[in-house]
Amino acid sequence: MPPEYPETPVVYAPGDEIMSDISLKIEKDTLSSSGGVESVSLAWQDLSFTITNSKTKEKQHIIQDVSGFVKPGEVMAIMGPSGAGKSTLLDLLAGRKDPKSVSGQMYLNGRPGEIKYVSTYVMQDDALMGVLTVRENIQFAADLCFPSAVSAADKRARVQGIIEEFGLDRVADSKIGTVFVRGVSGGEKRRASIASQVITLPKVIFLDEPTTGLDSAAAYNVMKAIVSMARRHKLTVIASIHQPSTETYELFDKLCLIGRGRTLYMGSREAALSYFEGLGHVCPAYSNPADHFLRLVNSDFMADKTKAQEHISNFISSFESSQANTTMKNEIISLIEQHKGDEDTRKISSRTTNRYARNFFAQTGILVARSFKNAMRNVLMFWIRVAMYVCLALLMGSTWWQVGFKQENIQDRFSAHFFSVAFLAFMSVAGIPGFLEERLVFQRERANGFYSVGPYVLANTIISIPFVFIIALSFTVVAYPMIGLNAGFEHATLFCVFLFLALIVAESMVVFIAAIIPIFVAALTIAAFANGFFMVVEGYFVRRDAIPKGWKWAHYIDYQKWAFEGIIQNDFIGLTFDCRQMPENTTMYSCYYGDKTGNSATFTGKDVLDDFGYTEINLVLWALALIGLMLVLRFGFYLVLRMKRARN
Numbered sequence: 195m196p197p198e199y200p201e202t203p204v205v206y207a208p209g210d211e212i213m214s215d216i217s218l219k220i221e222k223d224t225l226s227s228s229g230g231v232e233s234v235s236l237a238w239q240d241l242s243f244t245i246t247n248s249k250t251k252e253k254q255h256i257i258q259d260v261s262g263f264v265k266p267g268e269v270m271a272i273m274g275p276s277g278a279g280k281s282t283l284l285d286l287l288a289g290r291k292d293p294k295s296v297s298g299q300m301y302l303n304g305r306p307g308e309i310k311y312v313s314t315y316v317m318q319d320d321a322l323m324g325v326l327t328v329r330e331n332i333q334f335a336a337d338l339c340f341p342s343a344v345s346a347a348d349k350r351a352r353v354q355g356i357i358e359e360f361g362l363d364r365v366a367d368s369k370i371g372t373v374f375v376r377g378v379s380g381g382e383k384r385r386a387s388i389a390s391q392v393i394t395l396p397k398v399i400f401l402d403e404p405t406t407g408l409d410s411a412a413a414y415n416v417m418k419a420i421v422s423m424a425r426r427h428k429l430t431v432i433a434s435i436h437q438p439s440t441e442t443y444e445l446f447d448k449l450c451l452i453g454r455g456r457t458l459y460m461g462s463r464e465a466a467l468s469y470f471e472g473l474g475h476v477c478p479a480y481s482n483p484a485d486h487f488l489r490l491v492n493s494d495f496m497a498d499k500t501k502a503q504e505h506i507s508n509f510i511s512s513f514e515s516s517q518a519n520t521t522m523k524n525e526i527i528s529l530i531e532q533h534k535g536d537e538d539t540r541k542i543s544s545r546t547t548n549r550y551a552r553n554f555f556a557q558t559g560i561l562v563a564r565s566f567k568n569a570m571r572n573v574l575m576f577w578i579r580v581a582m583y584v585c586l587a588l589l590m591g592s593t594w595w596q597v598g599f600k601q602e603n604i605q606d607r608f609s610a611h612f613f614s615v616a617f618l619a620f621m622s623v624a625g626i627p628g629f630l631e632e633r634l635v636f637q638r639e640r641a642n643g644f645y646s647v648g649p650y651v652l653a654n655t656i657i658s659i660p661f662v663f664i665i666a667l668s669f670t671v672v673a674y675p676m677i678g679l680n681a682g683f684e685h686a687t688l689f690c691v692f693l694f695l696a697l698i699v700a701e702s703m704v705v706f707i708a709a710i711i712p713i714f715v716a717a718l719t720i721a722a723f724a725n726g727f728f729m730v731v732e733g734y735f736v737r738r739d740a741i742p743k744g745w746k747w748a749h750y751i752d753y754q755k756w757a758f759e760g761i762i763q764n765d766f767i768g769l770t771f772d773c774r775q776m777p778e779n780t781t782m783y784s785c786y787y788g789d790k791t792g793n794s795a796t797f798t799g800k801d802v803l804d805d806f807g808y809t810e811i812n813l814v815l816w817a818l819a820l821i822g823l824m825l826v827l828r829f830g831f832y833l834v835l836r837m838k839r840a841r842n
């Protein structure tokens with residue numbers, strides 16, 4: 195008897211009255227992801243995955259001639275020592291490998307078919323939104339996965355159903371947790387992650403090491419929930435697993451034991467003990483059979499490499515010539531025979547309909563709603579940034595306090611404008627951690643066909659607009675009057691607009707860079723470098739006409755240049771500045787700008803801009819240049835995400 199662990203999910207028997215009965219009805223009525231079939235058996239024959247060594251050009255089998263099958267309602271464990279090929283086999287079965295490197299046959303209900311239409315691949319990482327609750331995470335997944343024909347009430351019922359099935363009722367309204375907020379336990383988080391990915395009850399579920407990183411009680415609970423779901427809904431489940439405890443191991447129906455990419459045992463979990471006993475390897479009393487098998491087939495630490503290869507080869511040939519292998523192969527053949535001409539099977543194989551449950555705009559809307567909730571609750575991602583910008587505005591306002599209208603103040607004004615744009619844009623790197631967290635969720639959901647890249651990029655763009663606007667507005671409201679820039683609502687508005695556009699481009703650049711290199715430190719360094727580089731060629735430190743020809747291109751693609759010039763035009767035009775009065779002759783003036791004859795007591799802001807060569811600034815065109823740069827970067831962001839494979 196397995197021990198009764200705390201938090202154990204309920205194991206429902208077929209016919210139990212739970213909320214997910216409603217969801218079963220939803221599935222039958224409205225879901226077409228499996229072409230209408232009730233359940234899917236999976237069989238594979240002589241599956242191989244071969245790579246070519248880039249240096250030696252030699253072919254190398256990572257997986258070789260592996261066969262097997264799993265029937266609906268069954269759960270199979272792929273086990274083997276580290277590097278045996280578990281993940282590769284799982285990816286192969288899930289159709290996630292380049293077909294050019296794959297050979298062998300896959301059968302869905304006895305016929306060749308597209309596995310991706312009927313399956314979900316649950317990755318190892320718990321890619322969830324930490325500031326959202328368990329229920330919210332699952333609900334958003336449900337909103338994305340169910341067609342619009344499913345009513346909101348039915349979707350809520352399905353969410354409640356899956357929460358019950360995974361034993362998450364107690365924590366349904368608790369936040370998942372972040373580095374700042376203590377959330378649910380590791381096991382609950384894993385169950386929530388799996389639940390959110392299998393909400394539509396896909397006919398085949400692949401799980402990449404679902405228990406890794408969990409203690410044995412949590413691992414048992416996770417597997418128990420999965421097995422319960424598989425039995426109840428007749429789902430076919432395959433999981434790669436490292437070292438299950440005895441109780442967890444006994445939850446599996448089938449075992450596929452591999453070593454060096456070859457089958458060492460494939461068959462029922464119960465028969466594995468007697469199979470290895472037949473080979474003379476009796477499992478010691480009170481030992482964990484999973485540990486026993488793994489120890490038995492692990493040759494990695496044998497000093498003599500020839501003996502190690504021989505050791506594995508013996509297990510391979512023993513299985514090839516075994517009755518277990520013959521029985522398995524016969525069962526695969528009879529499975530294929532049994533389903534020949536099957537109506538349901540033909541539906542799976544020939545499915546050509548849109549692979550997404552929701553249309554482009556619905557996907558975008560749901561993603562915007564989720565990101566909005568995420569950003570509003572994410573203190574680090576947004577509110578700390580707002581607070582930081584307000585502090586900076588106060589700092590700048592008090593330092594440049596009422597900057598004045600004397601000619602000595604011209605440089606101070608330029609500096610205030612340069613710093614406003616450059617520093618605010620620079621700090622957009624603070625958005626990288628939030629984006630990288632969201633990117634993990636995106637990768638997982640995209641790979642499972644929840645939505646495509648277009649809606650994600652559009653949602654990411656839309657959601658950045660109000661937040662960047664709040665930042666630009668709060669900075670303007672505080673800093674603009676304190677510094678004493680060109681008075682008037684219109685000027686303050688234009689200042690805010692240019693700041694907003696600069697920040698929007700900066701955000702776009704940051705997500706573009708982080709999408710190319712999704713490693714925090716690397717993305718941060720490159721984004722910081724890019725911003726530093728753009729400061730240099732902006733035309734502030736070096737006058738615009740003095741920038742060397744070789745760097746002119748950089749000046750024109752520099753978003754900070756367009757924002758800085760827009761802001762100085764907005765500030766200087768319409769202002770009048772005092773020249774310095776000559777101490778020895780009170781009727782003569784020393785003017786750096788405008789009329790330098792000494793007869794004029796003042797000069798205009800336009801004189802200053804003319805002197806610096808800013809003669810042709812057109813605020814509308816300059817704003818359009820910023821919008822253009824934003825669009826180019828967002829399109830680049832879209833292309834990068836499209837080009838990156840769903841799973842690296």
Ligand SMILES: Nc1ncnc2c1ncn2[C@@H]1O[C@H](COP(=O)(O)OP(=O)(O)OP(=O)(O)O)[C@@H](O)[C@H]1O
Nearest residue numbers: 245256274275276277278279280281282283434436
């Ligand atoms: N595309 C590839 N190119 C080169 N080697 C590969 C490739 N894919 C897998 N391998 C190698 O094949 C072997 C099996 O890898 P795989 O990740 O499937 O093993 P695993 O059993 O899941 O290991 P672990 O339990 O340590 O995660 C490893 O030695 C791995 O380095």
